[in-house]
Amino acid sequence: MSTQTQENYLKCIYKLSTQNIEGASTNAIAKELQARAATVTDMLKKLAEKKLINYTKYKSVSLTVKGNKLALEIIRRHRLWEVFLVNTLHFKWDEVHEVAEQLEHINSEKLIENLNNFLGNPKFDPHGDPIPDKHGKMIDTRSIPLSEAKIGDKLQMTGVLEHSNSFLNYLNEINLLPNQKFTIKKINPFDQSMQIEILKGNTQFISSLTASNILVKCL
Amino acid sequence: MSTQTQENYLKCIYKLSTQNIEGASTNAIAKELQARAATVTDMLKKLAEKKLINYTKYKSVSLTVKGNKLALEIIRRHRLWEVFLVNTLHFKWDEVHEVAEQLEHINSEKLIENLNNFLGNPKFDPHGDPIPDKHGKMIDTRSIPLSEAKIGDKLQMTGVLEHSNSFLNYLNEINLLPNQKFTIKKINPFDQSMQIEILKGNTQFISSLTASNILVKCL
DNA sequence: TTAAAATTTTAGACAAATCTAAAAATAAAT
DNA sequence: ATTTATTTTTAGATTTGTCTAAAATTTTAA
Numbered sequence: 001m002s003t004q005t006q007e008n009y010l011k012c013i014y015k016l017s018t019q020n021i022e023g024a025s026t027n028a029i030a031k032e033l034q035a036r037a038a039t040v041t042d043m044l045k046k047l048a049e050k051k052l053i054n055y056t057k058y059k060s061v062s063l064t065v066k067g068n069k070l071a072l073e074i075i076r077r078h079r080l081w082e083v084f085l086v087n088t089l090h091f092k093w094d095e096v097h098e099v100a101e102q103l104e105h106i107n108s109e110k111l112i113e114n115l116n117n118f119l120g121n122p123k124f125d126p127h128g129d130p131i132p133d134k135h136g137k138m139i140d141t142r143s144i145p146l147s148e149a150k151i152g153d154k155l156q157m158t159g160v161l162e163h164s165n166s167f168l169n170y171l172n173e174i175n176l177l178p179n180q181k182f183t184i185k186k187i188n189p190f191d192q193s194m195q196i197e198i199l200k201g202n203t204q205f206i207s208s209l210t211a212s213n214i215l216v217k218c219l
Numbered sequence: 220m221s222t223q224t225q226e227n228y229l230k231c232i233y234k235l236s237t238q239n240i241e242g243a244s245t246n247a248i249a250k251e252l253q254a255r256a257a258t259v260t261d262m263l264k265k266l267a268e269k270k271l272i273n274y275t276k277y278k279s280v281s282l283t284v285k286g287n288k289l290a291l292e293i294i295r296r297h298r299l300w301e302v303f304l305v306n307t308l309h310f311k312w313d314e315v316h317e318v319a320e321q322l323e324h325i326n327s328e329k330l331i332e333n334l335n336n337f338l339g340n341p342k343f344d345p346h347g348d349p350i351p352d353k354h355g356k357m358i359d360t361r362s363i364p365l366s367e368a369k370i371g372d373k374l375q376m377t378g379v380l381e382h383s384n385s386f387l388n389y390l391n392e393i394n395l396l397p398n399q400k401f402t403i404k405k406i407n408p409f410d411q412s413m414q415i416e417i418l419k420g421n422t423q424f425i426s427s428l429t430a431s432n433i434l435v436k437c438l
Numbered sequence: 439t440t441a442a443a444a445t446t447t448t449a450g451a452c453a454a455a456t457c458t459a460a461a462a463a464t465a466a467a468t
Numbered sequence: 469a470t471t472t473a474t475t476t477t478t479a480g481a482t483t484t485g486t487c488t489a490a491a492a493t494t495t496t497a498a
Contacts, residue, residue, distance in 0.1 A: 089333040099327045108318045114308040
């Protein structure tokens with residue numbers, strides 16, 4: 001068995017490993033989890049002892065098969081609970097993260113399987129992130145950041161890269177949510193800001209920073 | 220803020236205080252939580268420091284107003300989650316306890332209020348125990364153990380005193396569940412065992428130990 | 439009412455997760 | 469290719485929750 005803290009480390013290493021090809025460094029983990037590097041080193045030794053990560057002194061770490069499976073299980077729980085909170089309990093999508101961070105550590109296979117059935121076996125969470133199935137498999141979304149799309153592209157929003165409250169809230173306000181379809185009307189060549197048309201005649205101004213944190217797929 | 224462990228101690232002290240008038244003794248708490256008396260003493264000091272219990276060396280402890288409020292909050296969460304597990308996720312009533320023990324520590328007022336609304340503001344959990352409202356108030360059930368009822372009494376089951384899996388499962392098997400109405404046909408004067416009639420012609424034999432763990436109200 | 443039994447507390451230890459400060463190893467730069 | 473900077477690890481402490489063994493207190497009973 002693993003503690004909540006250890007589960008959070010695994011989730012963190014999983015996340016960093018998908019971003020950088022070179023596994024996760026001690027410092028990167030420390031920054032992400034807001035802990036000291038020394039603390040991370042201590043924990044890495046414990047996780048290595050449990051065969052959950054591959055660890056060599058002074059090198060970046062990676063998840064073992066066992067660790068990867070556990071990380072995906074936590075992510076599955078987290079995303080299913082987010083669906084529950086938004087669909088069933090009517091939370092707004094920017095209110096679910098902290099609660100889901102707690103709920104993801106509840107340990108009961110039956111709970112998660114029954115919750116999954118109740119929710120109708122959903123494939124994506126409210127932020128557009130894919131939900132791993134019970135074997136750890138999930139849909140490959142092949143999304144690109146909006147900032148990489150071109151003028152005239154017909155797009156559909158699939159998710160976000162930035163999960164902060166303020167960002168999600170901002171998207172709420174401008175009505176740009178996952179699954180929303182829109183077209184790029186203009187891109188300002190000076191600062192890469194863009195104008196998008198969500199519905200006929202409803203255009204919206206998007207800064208390049210915002211665009212780089214919105215995921216879309218081409219239609 | 221209180222830790223999960225501390226919340227479990229409060230719940231335990233609450234439970235023991237409703238059973239014995241004289242508060243909860245160190246040994247009784249130790250037995251209930253399966254810990255050593257020395258461990259309990261250590262924890263009692265910490266809870267007293269937080270003004271959650273009234274503690275004097277070598278005396279039984281009781282909850283302060285603040286501690287009582289917190290205990291009722293945990294009990295509210297626990298029982299609401301039990302309703303959710305049985306009504307929404309189709310758990311059997313003897314499968315919910317361990318999971319609810321974990322869920323009760325999730326800390327989010329919005330979560331509990333929205334869950335309560337979703338469930339339709341239920342007044343009793345699946346075992347017949349009353350659910351405190353957000354101010355800690357709950358319905359007074361005025362139940363008595365079946366063992367204190369008399370021949371000929373028309374009764375309705377309201378709950379149980381013993382929550383072990385094996386006991387709940389046994390009740391399942393003999394089809395004696397909360398809200399079930401029945402009549403006492405016979406009481407054996409030698410061992411206090413009884414025969415009850417659930418439906419016309421459907422009589423059931425109940426040992427005095429079982430009877431003392433079933434709560435009923437007279438109709 | 440004093441001796442025996444039971445209960446409760448203290449003292450000292452340990453594992454988990456964290457920290458600071460200092461040392462060691464690696465990476466970067468002149 | 470050394471020196472400097474950065475990263476990582478070690479060493480030593482702290483807090484929380486737990487334990488055992490022994491001491492202190494209270495309760496029970498002869």
